[in-house]
Amino acid sequence: MTGGGSSLFSGFRVLGLYSNHVPHALRYHRKHREFYVVTAVGKSFHTFNVNRLGIVSVSNSLPDDITCVAADRMLVFAAAGRQISAFARNKEVVMRYHGHKQEVRLLLPLGDQLISADSGGDVIVWDVQGEVNVYLQLHFDPATFDPSAMMHPSTYLNKVLLGSSQGALQLWNIKTSKLLFTFPGWLAGVTALQQSPAVDVVGVGTATGRIIIHNIRLDETMMTFTQEWGPISSLAFRTDGPPVLASCSPQGHIAFWDLERRQLIGQQTHAHSTAVAAATFLHGEPLLVTNGADNSIKVWIFDQEGGGARLLRSRQGHSAPPTTICHHGNDGKNILSAGQDGTLQSFSTVHERFNKNLGHGSINKKKEKKKKKGLSYEELRLPAITAFSSAAARQSDWDGIVACHRGRRATTTWNYQRCTMGAHHLQPPSCRRDTVATAVDITSCGNFAVIGSSCGRVDVYNLQSGLHRGCYGNDDQAHAGVVRGVATDTLNQLTLTTASDWLLKFWRFKTRKQEVELKLPAAPASMMLHRDSGMLALALDDFTLLVVDTETRRVVRKFAGHHGNINDMAFSPDGRWLVTVAMDCTIRTWDLPSGSLVDCFLVAMAPVGVSLSPTGDFLATAHVDSLGIYLWTNKSLCGPVGLRPLPADYQPATETLPGVTADESEQEVTSEEADDAYQSAEQLGAELVTLSLLPESRWKSLLQLDNIKRRNKPVAPPAAPAAAPFFLPTVAGLTPRFTSPTATEQEAQSKLLSWGSLSQRSEFSSALLAALNSQSFDAPLRLLKDCGPSALSVELTCLSPDGGGASSLLLAFIQMIDSMLASGRDFDLAHAYLALFLKLHLRSLTQDAVAMDALTRLSSRMEAGWAGLRASFDQSLCLLSYTKSALL
Known part of the structure; x- marks a missing residue:
């Protein structure tokens, strides 16, 4: 009998996976104003924020294990085998690049291009956003020049510096595909290239442990250091002031060199139990981020006397199963x-x-006190x-x-x-x-x-x-x-x-x-x-x-x-x-x-x-x-599970091992141009109502406008100042708008009103008439929301035929209130507007049969809506009372 997986357990997540031997990628998000570190773990990569080292995103899995990662302002690039994938939002694959014949081992984002190198000597420049992905392709003979490191010199437009395992360096223009200069090298394979804070100066790490600070513009070696722990696995320059260079070794040690005094100023032994995959200084901060094959990510801070570093925070799992x-x-x-x-x-x-x-x-x-007498660190440790x-x-x-x-x-x-x-x-x-x-x-x-x-x-x-x-x-x-x-x-x-x-x-x-x-x-x-x-x-x-x-x-x-x-x-x-x-x-x-x-x-x-x-x-x-x-x-x-005895010939099905899940409390990092703000729905449910965002002073005192005006009536009329300042007249409302100038000064000073000014309707009345035909009352409602209490009273007064309106305007206003109640939005405004409308026009409405029919339908809708709300209120109050009594 063939099974269908587990009926009792389902995969949830995996704990203790943070990093492997792949060097990390560091990116800065301008919108969040935060640094993020991207590390590869098997077939997916994880994104952590440097401030708390909390995981914020886990990418989708690739077919093969990731061999290298890189990141720019918008995308994260990951190479698995011969294929390169571009990830958006650190999760979904949005583009794939095919063209390499061997395993990709180097990635370098450069503007709108991505440069990749494989173990077969092919270097391809990809157009990230273009329809034709391959922009340029170079081929090197691995026997004479095998690319082992890659770097973009600062301020060098369209230039890439390539280092080889034979020791030579080449400077290429990727736009014209021309070799600009060849550096003979230092008789050792290049393992790391890093741009220094100074223009034209780069750091070169070799397989013999030698570090060369070289000026590529003048082709002059400024200084050299020698690390006794073997090849240089990574280099990092400090950018917050002190001229410090950090070099990493396969033994897990980190050395710190003073570039002014040209000497070793400190070392962090056993920073990782295995080789340090990469080390990166945060720009403008005394923080160093490292990761290694020992399944750990560490952040070091330089606040010790003499420029020493101490461990600030880390995420570490088992380095062996x-x-x-x-x-x-x-x-x-x-x-x-x-x-x-x-x-x-x-x-x-x-x-x-x-x-x-x-x-x-x-x-x-x-x-442990005998360490100084020759007892090594490994000899003191107990076995597993x-x-x-x-x-x-x-x-x-x-x-x-x-x-x-x-x-x-x-x-x-x-x-x-x-x-x-x-x-x-x-x-x-x-x-x-x-x-x-x-x-x-x-x-x-x-x-x-x-x-x-x-x-x-x-x-x-x-x-x-x-x-x-x-x-x-x-x-x-x-x-x-x-x-x-x-x-x-x-x-x-x-x-x-x-x-x-x-x-x-x-x-x-x-x-x-x-x-x-x-x-x-x-x-x-x-x-x-x-x-x-x-x-x-x-x-x-x-x-x-x-x-x-x-x-x-x-x-x-x-x-x-x-x-x-x-x-x-x-x-x-x-x-x-x-x-x-x-x-x-x-x-x-x-x-x-x-x-x-x-x-x-x-x-x-x-x-x-x-x-x-x-x-x-x-x-x-x-x-x-x-x-x-x-x-x-x-x-x-979580629910009922039917467990039955399994037969003796039961053939179990394979369950996929669970993966890492991002912590919901951490903020998900996205592309800087993506708008990831949450858009709330206009209405959550048909049985619920939504209140407006207007302040209570805009609608709560509509029925007391007469009392307010009577109470605020001035004792004496205001006196005009002797020399009034010049100002432009504006129209009342939330958005300041200037009134159109009059034709002549004589007309502006005339006290006689023309018949055209009396017969012209307001913007609200015109929008209300247009909405009566289209049955979309968003435009007139938006105009009413911009009006203050006094202007709102004037607009509603002008709807009647006595105020220059028409019976169709009264009917249109009733239908607008009916649509507001039907949609469930602006519940408080609908009732306030309706109360003022009935106060102003109740006498004329009783003489209009069509308007009375509309008011009757509106009244039944209001009663049904309020009955539903009252039932919800009663149920909630009853549940709250029961909960309080149970707690007491």
Whole structure:
């Protein structure tokens, strides 16, 4: 039977992916006034803001892994294989460029052109916005000139400087396709080219570690430096004042050179655990952005004495794939992860700013003082963690994490709150030299740690003092083989151990005496105890699963179906489900009450670790050759999920691993010319109404205009000043407009009005008549909104035949109010205008039958609309009262 994917879990997002070996691209957004850094992660790239290093955008995936990225003011360019893609809004592909025959490894945006170079010696100049993309194509023989670096010299119009792996440099004019000058080089391959703040001066990094500051206009070398850490991977000039050059190395170190004194002024060793892919100074700021293949982005600030740098902020994940993961605490928001890089890290499912890096373990804190005596940094570090256990009960008092390391007998303690390694190294008092700690568990109270070893010992330690409190078994031997798992129950009454001798043993925790032992059908690989239900899951070497009830000491369930080594297991919070992952690339969910398989799906990479959150909302998995931790949402919490037993011949379908999602709290970076402002809808719903944005003084006092004029009537008429200043008369309204000048001064001074001025209608009346035919009343309503209360009263007064209007104008005004109420917009203005209109013309309207019919229809519409609103108000008030009473 063929399956259709997982019916229980769906991909949500991946944690801990930030960067790889591809150099980053930096861009400045003028509208946001903020710098953004673009880093490649596999087949997509991520955009972070430099201020907070929060992810703001994730691009769509490309067919192949990204080999290089570049960005200009409008677009982000990414090369994957032979294809170059242009992304708008850092997300969607808007254009693709085809023409390279080999893998593209260099990109350089230059105005409206994009310059790209591949490993076969082809350099293509693309017209980004043109219909014919290829503007110019150059071909170099890789044996004599293999382009390895590319740069645009500042103020050099249409010029590009190319560096080769043979050491020579060439200056080209991309508009005329002419070679302008050839620099012979310095007998070493060029690995980096960087423009300095000074015109005509560039920095050249070579494969031998030599740095040359060269004037390309005069063809003179101004100064040279030598970096002893190998080739130059990147160069960066500081632009905020001090003449400082930063050079990066494949060992992860950064050197800082003073260009005035021509000497080394500082170095940042182990800035990255792998090669520094790129380093870029922010323009006009003392900040340096670096990224590397160790899956980290770091921002350094230069505020130390002597011009030194310190780490300001960073985003860092595992530089090698994680092997063991586990949720820490009872809220399910933090995931502890131990990787092959030797670090122990905590990833937050809420926001990246809550991530913690507990760092590498060291052999002994006291031995760190011997660094100056020749003990290297690598020799002090502990090997990778193979198993760990955590408890949050007493983590504020002492260390709450205990970890086993590869090939080491002693286990280490870690403090989650201080994000450091603890003070204790828990080591058995007497055992063989080749003994290795293989299993660990912390009691639910957080006071004790039970540790199993490869020699069969099971020891108990006090976490507060780090003292040894005893061991299980006769002659300090609990098993005759390698201990594969240890566990303690909730009340510290029972200890369970299993080993390669095919035995599962039950011990009294306090007296450390054996009670029962069970013979297993095969050697166990791992063990997991669900303390609340007392169910113990055992993964055997024959790819089967056993579930043991610790109360009855009997095997209650046996599951078979995996076709590879079972790597990890996790119980659901209620103990109903058991989730297992194996090397057959399947993630299976077993239902313990029914004893059947209820969910199974395939993934592209074999999972090595799994953990289900204590709240049951997320399933976390870690996979082979992947640096991230993948989260899957539990569909059963969002709605009903029909789970049925799957048949024995069930063939699971492949589920795509989830990707990174941008944080909603961060502002999405877009193109500078794109208008990304949100446009609100004119009306949200037919059952709702929308109020106008006019102030209340424009419509609330329309019915009291007579009282206001009477109260504000002056006692004496205003006296004209002796010499009034010259001014141009304006028309009343929000928009100032000048009145048209009169024909002659005599006409302006005449006190007799012509019949044409009396018969001319206002702009509002003309617009109202035009709207009566088109049934679109936006224009007259816009004119009314521009009028003040007094002008509005005059306009409505002139609608009647006695005021120079007509009966058709009265009918048109009623239809305008009806259309306003039907659309639901300007609800307050419609009622205010209608009230003043009825006050002025109610007597004449009662004598017009057509107008009365229109008013009757308008009245029924108003009553229906208000009834709907009143029902919504009553429902909301009732719900609010119920909520308040429930809280009280």
